[in-house]
Amino acid sequence: MLMPFMRNLITMVFVLGLAGSAWAVAVDKPMDDPVLEARARVIHKQLRCLVCQNQSIEDSNASLARDLRILVRDRIEAGDSDDETIRYIVDRYGDWVLLKPPVKSGTIFLWLGPVLFLALAVIFIFLWYRRRQTPVAAVNAPLSHDEQARLKSILDNGDRG
């Protein structure tokens, strides 16, 4: 049984595979203009290798990653801006290719989460600390039965701690 995700992945692999054959020499050849190449490299770092776990296409050996690297270089060569290049890729593969998830309704909690955790932890510690400090007055309260018994045994037996 093919899950939709697998189907997408296979389509993707297939489409890219065909595209790859069109580029004949699928070897990482940097662009001639170092400025353009530097831009391409920055974009590479932001895109996910489709078949790896959380690796960017910048540091993956997978042939799909190489194909995407070449695709990015092609878009830049064709005169696309950085945003246009990324948009071009995202339009084809979805937000999934972005290593930095965009802020949108589905990812609000992801981005606010850490701040929320920190706030909750600070509030929790503050309350805990305040509650702990209040019973200081209780130090003056009479000893409990247990404590009196213990005090007596200490006094009787000498200081054994």
Added chain:
Amino acid sequence: MIAELGHYALVLALSVAIVQATVPLYGAWRGDPGWIGLARPSAIVQCLLVVIAFAALMHAYITSDFSVLNVATNSHSAKPLLYKISGVWGNHEGSLLLWLLILVLFGAAVAVFGGNLPAPFRARVLSVQAMIGVGFLCFVLFTSNPFERLLPAPIDGRGLNPLLQDPGLAFHPPFLYLGYVGFSMAFSFAVAALIEGRVDAAWARWVRPWTLAAWCFLTTGIALGSWWAYYELGWGGWWFWDPVENASFMPWLAGTALLHSSIVVEKRDSLKNWTVLLAILTFSLSLLGTFLVRSGVLTSVHAFATDPARGIFILAFLIAVIAGSLTLYAFRAPAMKGGGLFAPISREGGLVLNNLLLSTACATVLLGTLYPLFLDAVTGEKITVGPPYFNATFGPLMVPVFLAMAVGPMLHWKRGDVLGAVQRLKFAVAASVIALFATLVFAFDGPWLAIPGIALGVWMIAAALEEAAYRIRLFRVPVADSLRRLWRSPRAAWGTTFAHAGAGMVIIGIVASSAWQVEKLQIMQPGESVSVGSYEFKFEGAAPIPGPNYEAVRGIFQVSRDGKDIAVMQPESRKYQDPPMDTTEAAIRTGWGGDLYAVIGDPTGDGSWSTRFYNKPMIHWIWIGCLTMVFGGLVSLSDRRHRVGAPVRGKAGAKTATKMSAGAKPPTPVVTK
């Protein structure tokens, strides 16, 4: 035959574990010494049985017995012996058996070396440990049996993923598991303490060596894993924030927090509830890590659904462990009152800050790791949470940890003085200011964040050293006096010095290698040269090299600096047959200043090759720093208070076992101020 013996030993181990999980627990409740006494021998027998099972699987791998399905699927007769052995845990079933082996080894260690624990408490600890064992034994026997036969046996096996055929990765899983499973000791001690209803300084002192050992193992395991990624994946990356890495990093963060909070329990009889909770959470995160990696849920939520038996089992086990222990916690924790009060600015306060930030950081990693799974399961929307997210969230949370880490050990217990502490760290302050300006002057062309980054690392190292100098009163008393103090001051304090300085080294390594890395990738003809920073790489040519179970192409590069030849680097590109896969073997030359890193890629067909070169300044500090941290842990582990004298519990508490003892004083620490 041997495989069947292994299988049979596992079944026996399960029955022993069931006895061990119940009888001593009941005995401790009834106060029956006979039933309590069953805990030790059963832990040892259970250990022996699992050792037999593990040895049986190991035997099948070494002799390449392909009638065992697991061996046929994951091994190959042409593999070098080391990888036949490491192949045992290079797959799902075998790695679970390794998990189990380490679990029972820890249990047996408590049985044998736990002589200083009161017998009922030890019985409870071993029972809880056996409950975890029952869970894993059932998991192995019912869903992941490594001894399943395959008839007729194939001529040869399918082989081990070539990326895993590497010395770094051969030892990575055992260390990681020693860490994961080591935290099961902290868990068992915590649950046993909850059952008894008391947590005191003595408890903290008993748990500490186990937690510390687990932490050392886990740190080593993570460091080995990242080192492997660095030299094996061929792109110079060493940490990708991928879910599998995060799975091991979360228990590390929680375990580090646990190590620090248990100090407060031991010395000041405070933060007890929190420490027990942290012990439970740390092990739960270890289990979660195992679940994430083993269930296939990471590759896709749907992969999990296609083969549900294993996933459902381990998920149910996870929920049982976490829900069970937290329920017990909810009932028992409120009765445990903390003792020592302290001002917000104090050693305790510093350790609370450490815990606050480390747990928030841990929760953030958890959120980032699980969020894509939840989003996919709930809305079907797919996102990737990659390094940019973690750098933006985890990074800022850790900066205050690093800043405070230097000051904390200088604060007094109960009531401290930050300004005074910083004044006592004046050399560290001076060193980091100098580092700040030096980086500003010499490396202004890098990213600006590198400048405070380096200063932060220098601050941590210098402060750790200055704290040690302060402790032995260096230059304030005669040197001979200082030396005596050096010898006499507790090893735990030296552990702190090394661990904190090691963390500073890691920071410097990370900052320097990412900020001032030079990378060059190009197509090269033999005879061509490329300059990488101040180095010159000349491509001499590439030649095929046969390997034991692969074919390789080796590139030869002459590296020179200022016209002087300094090294020949020979990276390889390998093609494995069983299973078919290409790997890169980067050539790495480590010098004082950092690493040179060379990779040979694919040929273009016209005699040229794609090549990649990196100069990564100070990157080795990352792993040297990790080793220093582990060394600190080991030094602390050798502290005499773990060896000498069983800590004695307070009298009052011993009478009313369910009530937290108010009288249990922490044994006087051997601190020379």
